[in-house]
Amino acid sequence: MTDDDIRRLVDLRSEGPNLDYKTGFAWSKNNRDKKYELIRDLIALANTKDGGRVVFGVRDGDCELIGVSDDVYASVDPSNVVQMLHDNAAPQVQCAVYKREIDRKRVVVFDVAEFDETPIICTNGIASTDGSKRVILRQAAVYVRTPAATTEEVSSPDDMRKLIARAVTRKSDELLKAIRELLVGKTIGFASDAAAAYASELGDVEAFLRSAEGKG
Numbered sequence: 001m002t003d004d005d006i007r008r009l010v011d012l013r014s015e016g017p018n019l020d021y022k023t024g025f026a027w028s029k030n031n032r033d034k035k036y037e038l039i040r041d042l043i044a045l046a047n048t049k050d051g052g053r054v055v056f057g058v059r060d061g062d063c064e065l066i067g068v069s070d071d072v073y074a075s076v077d078p079s080n081v082v083q084m085l086h087d088n089a090a091p092q093v094q095c096a097v098y099k100r101e102i103d104r105k106r107v108v109v110f111d112v113a114e115f116d117e118t119p120i121i122c123t124n125g126i127a128s129t130d131g132s133k134r135v136i137l138r139q140a141a142v143y144v145r146t147p148a149a150t151t152e153e154v155s156s157p158d159d160m161r162k163l164i165a166r167a168v169t170r171k172s173d174e175l176l177k178a179i180r181e182l183l184v185g186k187t188i189g190f191a192s193d194a195a196a197a198y199a200s201e202l203g204d205v206e207a208f209l210r211s212a213e214g215k216g
């Protein structure tokens with residue numbers, strides 16, 4: 001992600017299912033609940049079509065770029081963020097963390113890719129420590145982003161069906177890509193579990209190609 005990419009995100013000045021602005025907070029033990037709330041948002045973005053981004057350093061309300069303090073900027077350890085995300089979600093979420101200075105203001109961007117084949121499921125139950133017993137993460141929950149730029153748990157059968165349908169489409173897209181690679185003589189490059197799932201289909205394609213070559 002380039003500086004210009006980040007500028008474009010900020011210039012949108014409007015949140016949505018794929019973009020969330022936050023003033024930011026220090027990645028410390030004192031902000032334990034806020035860290036888990038961010039993890040929940042990142043899981044939801046991974047389950048949202050085309051993934052999305054969270055930008056630290058943009059003020060709530062008017063979406064003005066204000067940057068984060070030096071302390072907040074220094075506290076965000078990308079490897080720690082990703083590890084915390086992996087510890088609380090399965091399959092693993094693909095997330096890159098960018099720390100940049102844009103127009104003399106420091107920002108942190110969490111860039112999340114849409115899930116590959118299987119929707120992301122929360123693997124741990126986490127309650128708040130503020131005495132309210134509020135649930136931040138619920139084990140086995142599937143979180144998504146809404147058009148109102150909020151994170152919610154999938155609760156209706158219709159929404160779950162849509163999510164599953166998107167997963168099936170993504171798997172089909174991967175199969176089509178593999179077939180195209182076979183047609184141009186490339187090595188198929190996807191995960192072993194996906195290769196096993198499509199072994200029969202790809203075997204048929206290879207057999208057809210060999211037959212066609214023999215006839216030629």
